[in-house]
Amino acid sequence: MAKERKKAKIPYLSVVVPVYNEEDNIPNLCERLISSLDKLKKPYEIIFTNDGSKDRSLELLTSFHAKHSDRIRIIDFHGNYGQHMAIMAAFEFCQGEVIVTLDADLQNPPEEIGKLLVKIDEGYDYVGSYRDSRKDNAFRTYVSKLVNFVRELITDIKMSDHGCMLRAYSREVIRQIIASQEHSTFIPALAYKFAFNPTEVEVRHDERVAGVSKYNLYRLIRLNFDLITGFSLVPLQLFTMFGMVISLLSGFLVVYMLGRRILIGPEAEGVFTLFAITFFLISVVIMGIGLVGEYLGRIFQNISHRPRFVIRKIIGDK
Numbered sequence: 567m568a569k570e571r572k573k574a575k576i577p578y579l580s581v582v583v584p585v586y587n588e589e590d591n592i593p594n595l596c597e598r599l600i601s602s603l604d605k606l607k608k609p610y611e612i613i614f615t616n617d618g619s620k621d622r623s624l625e626l627l628t629s630f631h632a633k634h635s636d637r638i639r640i641i642d643f644h645g646n647y648g649q650h651m652a653i654m655a656a657f658e659f660c661q662g663e664v665i666v667t668l669d670a671d672l673q674n675p676p677e678e679i680g681k682l683l684v685k686i687d688e689g690y691d692y693v694g695s696y697r698d699s700r701k702d703n704a705f706r707t708y709v710s711k712l713v714n715f716v717r718e719l720i721t722d723i724k725m726s727d728h729g730c731m732l733r734a735y736s737r738e739v740i741r742q743i744i745a746s747q748e749h750s751t752f753i754p755a756l757a758y759k760f761a762f763n764p765t766e767v768e769v770r771h772d773e774r775v776a777g778v779s780k781y782n783l784y785r786l787i788r789l790n791f792d793l794i795t796g797f798s799l800v801p802l803q804l805f806t807m808f809g810m811v812i813s814l815l816s817g818f819l820v821v822y823m824l825g826r827r828i829l830i831g832p833e834a835e836g837v838f839t840l841f842a843i844t845f846f847l848i849s850v851v852i853m854g855i856g857l858v859g860e861y862l863g864r865i866f867q868n869i870s871h872r873p874r875f876v877i878r879k880i881i882g883d884k
């Protein structure tokens with residue numbers, strides 16, 4: 567098998583990197599990637615997806631491709647479709663038997679790729695990772711811990727740190743991911759669903775050296791919704807249960823108030839308590855409508871048959 571791949575010049579390893587406005591990181595990234603992959607002594611390719619960058623990222627990637635055209639390919643998106651769609655597109659194009667993803671901002675050190683491959687060699691089909699000490703601000707770290715906790719609780723996806731993108735996937739897992747044709751998804755979680763024999767390793771995490779995080783609060787909330795509503799119906803079920811408990815309590819309240827009406831007569835006190843309860847319940851209802859909308863939106867996306875991303879051009883496709 568390995569011989570056949572060598573003959574057909576199919577790489578053993580595909581490294582997938584999503585890129586969105588990373589001009590200040592690309593030179594350093596390319597240099598470190600090539601030098602650490604060369605050390606592994608396995609045939610490899612690197613696939614960058616330019617996710618609608620507005621800076622010089624594409625230009626820099628193209629000149630890098632010119633120097634190493636035998637092992638670099640670039641997918642240039644028509645617009646910004648998000649990190650996970652950028653990875654998805656690269657999955658559809660990569661050829662490797664093993665596929666590794668990592669971020670372009672060097673927070674995932676390319677030197678750690680070898681650690682993942684050791685586990686693949688041991689027979690695992692999906693190698694996740696957790697960051698030894700996370701180098702992000704306190705808010706991001708705290709939110710991430712909270713979402714990790716909620717995800718463990720309400721989905722059947724078990725991993726220590728779903729946010730770490732330095733991961734290795736076997737070809738079979740990638741095949742399933744491609745076949746699932748999901749629109750807004752969370753790739754590490756999706757992969758876990760398809761893996762037969764997953765494991766995790768500890769990896770280093772570095773601070774972002776240049777540029778800024780591409781996740782503002784809105785994008786962060788959207789991403790976490792993709793994870794939670796994409797992999798669990800528990801939020802909806804909790805809502806139904808909450809509705810049932812409230813109906814029951816309201817029933818008791820009605821009986822109690824009826825009793826008072828008969829025994830004491832008309833009363834007008836407690837109007838602010840009534841307001842407070844009403845506002846609380848209205849806010850719960852609005853939240854519920856939003857939540858149903860989240861699931862509805864996912865269904866809409868999946869049945870609309872629109873492409874998940876549009877590719878402007880591919881540089882280096884043979």
Ligand code: UDP
Pocket residue numbers: 583584585586587588617646647648649652668669670671673778779780781
């Ligand atoms: N990214 C992308 N499209 C986006 C947002 C991010 O391709 O819409 C890429 C980005 O260039 C980087 C990776 O996804 O390579 C992770 O992004 P970032 O470092 O901003 O996320 P954080 O580390 O803050 O979670």
Ligand code: MG
Pocket residue numbers: 669671673774779
């Ligand atoms: Mg980052």
